[in-house]
Amino acid sequence: MNPFETLRFAVGGLAANKVRSGLTMLGVLIGVAAVIILLAVGNGSSQAVKDSIEKLGTNALTVSSGGGFGGQSTATSTKPLTVDDARALADPASAPDVESVAPEVTTSQTALYDGTSHSVNQVVGTYPAYFKASNSKVAKGDYFSADDVLNSRKVAVIGSTTATDLFGTASPVGRKIVVGGTPFTVVGVLETKGGTGFQDPDDTVIAPLPTVQNAFTGFGPISQILVEAKSADATTPAQNEITTVLMSQHGIKDSSALDFRVSSQASLLTTQASTNKTFTVLLGAVAAISLLVGGIGITNIMLVTVTERTREIGIRKAIGAPKGVILGQFLAESTLLSLVGGGLGVVGGLVGSRFTIVGITPVVIPQSVVWAFVIAVAIGLFFGSYPANRAASLRPIEALRHE
Amino acid sequence: MKQLLRGRLGRDGTGGHRVGDPVTAAAEESPWGPSPVIEVRSLLKTYGHGDATVRALGGEVDPVTGVSPGVDLVVEQGDMVAVMGSSGSGKSTLMNILGCLDVPTSGRYLLDGIDVGGLDEHQLSLVRNRKIGFVFQSFNLVPRTTALAQVELPLAYAGVKAAERRRRARAALELVGLGDRVDHRPNELSGGQQQRVAVARALVTAPAMLLADEPTGNLDSHSTEDVLAIIDRLNASGRTVVLITHEDEVARHAKRVLRLVDGQVVADVRQAPVDGPPPALSDPAVFAAHAPHALTSGGS
Structure with a gap:
């Protein structure tokens, strides 16, 4: 059994149930696309804020009335x-x-x-x-x-x-x-x-x-x-x-009791950057959860597939399929699901990032594309390994008797 | 015929022989002549524990020694053995153990000289692949797979190259008379044709023995004769065959008939010598005359 044949069996196995395979792939697709698009939106909005601040000029300082951030001002009266x-x-x-x-x-x-x-x-x-x-x-x-x-x-x-x-x-x-x-x-x-x-x-x-x-x-x-x-x-x-x-x-002697605020573009940038980081992390977390759900979908479908094909596994074992081949076949199927789903998700994510979303032009982070894809494939391997292992460990006689 | 078959499906083509492979190392003939294909000593199979123990194979426990006499069985190379018995007699259990699909509770089983008891799972899968060809009552073909791919499957697991695999799979299908059905899927084949594909799949690796569990149980009389004729010819060409059946009509084809009752061999009748052709081929006219309704179209 060379890898090409394992792959061919896997494609055959997936093609046997096209709707189910398609829906499972959709789960991964949405997960990967969501990661790419949401991170791009987060990145795009921080980029936009950065651009607009830079447009104000980096030499500029703004003096405004009131205490420092967080209301720690102890000024008795604000001039x-x-x-x-x-x-x-x-x-x-x-x-x-x-x-x-x-x-x-x-x-x-x-x-x-x-x-x-x-x-x-x-x-x-x-x-x-x-x-x-x-x-x-x-x-x-x-x-x-x-x-x-x-x-x-x-x-x-x-x-x-x-x-x-x-x-x-x-x-x-x-x-x-x-x-x-x-x-x-x-x-x-x-x-x-x-x-x-x-x-x-x-x-x-x-x-x-x-x-x-x-x-x-x-x-x-x-x-x-x-x-x-x-x-x-x-x-x-x-x-x-x-x-x-x-x-x-203003007649203030204590430097901790200022009634005005001097902010430079740099400090504004830092504040905005940290806000945006939180925003991006939140978006990324939501997307990561959807990717995880997609992975659980793979496990679910592979478990159904294993149960459904128990008899076939028994036949294959009876005619001499070693454990590794059965394991490889089911792993290849789940990995293929995540690979194709992830690939389509990358395409979907890149296409989706070309549109303006809630007034923000998404800026795709190249690493997010690579990582979303890699993680999707890894999820396929990881979540597919349990059903695959279960299939491979079936005793031939029990698998054959399964109806 | 024997030479022809050997040439087409001979052991030289089993493929994937590796040095130190436990399955093939002991396989070839020893200086003391061919070893028996099956050698079973005091085989026991029980399910459950304590009072709930059910004996599937092996006789009543001796009240004195507290030991059950197991099943002893020796099948010579080239023999065609029918194992008969009513349901529950243990013949399927025996078949599963002989086919390395199940492990006995105790006892010793030598398959083609290899002690199967000491093999791990991977080695057992190799044994099933190289030494045993299965034919099941319910055909057990892989769904959605063409006849050719079906027959290629055991060769693929044995690591035979694609071109060689295709050639041998075609030859095997040719042999069972399905040379024109190679691209058909199981749902496009009749029961008899499906079972012939299963026979082709069983013999394509040139196994030491063909293990058929009620091979004609789901077939009409016409297909039954077709399949039995193929098995007869395979045996005539030197292949060892073990048939599990409860039909006398099928058992008539065997050279030797074993009768199982409650997990014990109660009768062992030889119908034809090991070296000769099976009864159906040694004297077709007499065989047909004995049961005229059964052999109207067989042997083609």
């Missing part, structure tokens, strides 16, 4: 961030590693143009430094200037989604839109950043800070301060400088 704080940070003497500072206020408003209404995700009021710090480039028109800010002119730079929704294919530059009742002249359109994550970063209107404060938010506290460090290496010293400056601004 909100103000434009004065931003001015203090812009002082090169106390913060030499800071390149530029852009205070931000954000709000959500409805924009109108020529009868077309569009609800803008983010209306940002800020300084021109914001564009560089947040890695936002203008595709058409120009940025607004510091002069526009000083004179609180009603000008705006809009995101590409906002532009398409309001103007369609027409050029928005130079036209007037009405945002929340206030008319703005569009001076520029930003490049498309790409819709990743849950918020579309291209659905935005950016206008000078005093204009937005005047029109919507009032001259009170600001949402956050975007700080750009001189270089990627300078983010850590810049972070320390910001902390020192703001501590004196």
Whole structure:
């Protein structure tokens, strides 16, 4: 009995009961495809978050109000961030590693143009430094200037989604839109950043800070301060400088009782990465369970097959089939089931990963494909070995008498 | 005929002879002449323990010694033995033990000079493959397998190469008159044809003995004659045959008839010499005249 013949017997055995073999393979197929697709979705979402964070610029630091993560802040009173704080940070003497500072206020408003209404995700009021710090480039028109800010002119730079929704294919530059009742002249359109994550970063209107404060938010506290460090290496010293400056601004002496938070892209990345890891592991666990269920399906079917073919096993033994051959035949059958099921699962997984799933573009992890396939085949061997062993250990006389 | 058969299915082609193989080492003829194919000494087979013990083989326990006299049996090479008995007489148990499908509770069994009792499972499978050809009452063909593949199967287990296997399987099917049915599956064959495939499968490895358990039990009289004629010819060509049957009509073909009652041999009648042809072939006319209804078309 050479391996080829064993394989031929196995194919014959499986072909004898096509529906049953097909359904068993389906179990493995779904398991393998689920592992590949779910891991790809997990990987895709973490990739997307990483991309969107990197688009903000790696030199950028964000200062926001409130204590540190986890609410360990012991600050008795929280002073909100103000434009004065931003001015203090812009002082090169106390913060030499800071390149530029852009205070931000954000709000959500409805924009109108020529009868077309569009609800803008983010209306940002800020300084021109914001564009560089947040890695936002203008595709058409120009940025607004510091002069526009000083004179609180009603000008705006809009995101590409906002532009398409309001103007369609027409050029928005130079036209007037009405945002929340206030008319703005569009001076520029930003490049498309790409819709990743849950918020579309291209659905935005950016206008000078005093204009937005005047029109919507009032001259009170600001949402956050975007700080750009001189270089990627300078983010850590810049972070320390910001902390020192703001501590004196807010009159805080205890560094463990901060009422503001400085976060770099790196720290955001780490947080997101760990969140995504949990997410991916969970998805992978679910998929692994389905693969395991597929394996148990193989055992079940092989046990049925062994029982059903007990008599045939007896005949084979009577005409001199050694134990190893019977064992090999049934192992080959179960392995073939998992091999074909796993192979089809890989194909299904790769095809399935080409579609966007709940807004996430899956990114296939090559190792997951290899491992899912290998594990599927190993499951076939492992779960098939029990029924195969039972078949091979049958005593010929008992097997022959079996009805 | 004998030479022809030997040439086509001869022992030279058994294949896979390995040095030190316990099955084949003792197989060839010893300097003291051919050893008996079957040599059974005080064979006992019981089921259960204590008071619930059921004796399937072996006589009543001697009240004095407390030992049951087992079955003793010697079958010479070339003989054709019919084992007769009503159901429950132990003939199937004997057949299973002779066929190495079951192990005796005690006693000694030499098959073609090999002590089967000392063999492990793997060696037993080799013995079944090389030394014994089975023909069952219920045919016991492998389902969904063509006649040719069916007959090739024991050769495949013996490790014979595909081309050689095919050639020998075809020759064996030719011999049982099924040369034109090689691609038929069991469900496409009549009972008689199925049993002839089973005979071809049993003889394709050129075994030391052909063990047939009620080979005609499920066949009509016409197929019965076909199958018995094939077995007669095989025996005439030198193959040792052990038939288990309860039909006198079948037993008439044997050279020697053993009668089992309650697990013991009660009668041992020789109908023809070991060296000669079986009764049906030595004098067909007389044989047919004795039971005219039984041999109207046989022998073809």
